[in-house]
Amino acid sequence: MIMRPLELPDVVEILPVRRSDERGFFSEVWRADALESEGISIDWVQDNHSFSATAGVIRGLHFQTPPCAQDKLVRVTRGSIFDVAVDIRQGSPTFGRWVGLVISAEKWNQILVPKGFAHGFMTLEPNCEVLYKVSAPYAPAHDRAIRYDDPAIGVEWPDVEADVLLSQKDASAPRLAYVETGFVYEREHD
């Protein structure tokens, strides 16, 4: 497994090994000791699977407020997405900044989005299947959304040959400035 920190510290791209042979391939897509050997020890408690039928579907930007905050380990088994994480920790030197990258079945890469970050993605083609682990159960009362096109965040979503398709929740989500995220940045111990 290869890990690559992204421009926002704590958000990491992960590339599991995919072993191919004449039948196809085998891949350990998550393994606790492999992550722990990289200093990442997270108890995953729920697996999610979303299917989006068209390109241009945007799900996000979402997070759950403490004490129901979720770390997320996201991968794509069909199609491709532009995946985005936004730092929403009050007091963080990178508060409101975003990082994005393509996660796809072809690249076989994953993204680890820690607590304290909002998460979302745009599908880049039809029939995208996104599977992801979360470290806290779904808690509707703590589920929050931030506008995907908040100008203060400025996510540069890719141009796809399709109209953007949003849930009603996402179409009416507030800008980050009007959201009480509940996360406070804690400087790493020096």
Ligand SMILES: Cc1cn([C@H]2C[C@H](O)[C@@H](COP(=O)(O)OP(=O)(O)O[C@H]3O[C@H](C)C(=O)[C@H](O)[C@H]3O)O2)c(=O)[nH]c1=O
């Ligand atoms: C998140 C979630 C949703 N649901 C139910 C609630 C609705 O009846 C239905 C669709 O939920 P929602 O529109 O919130 O689904 P997404 O827009 O894909 O939300 C996800 O989008 C971005 C990418 C995220 O990172 C989050 O995991 C999550 O917020 O599934 C559940 O039953 N359990 C769950 O864990």
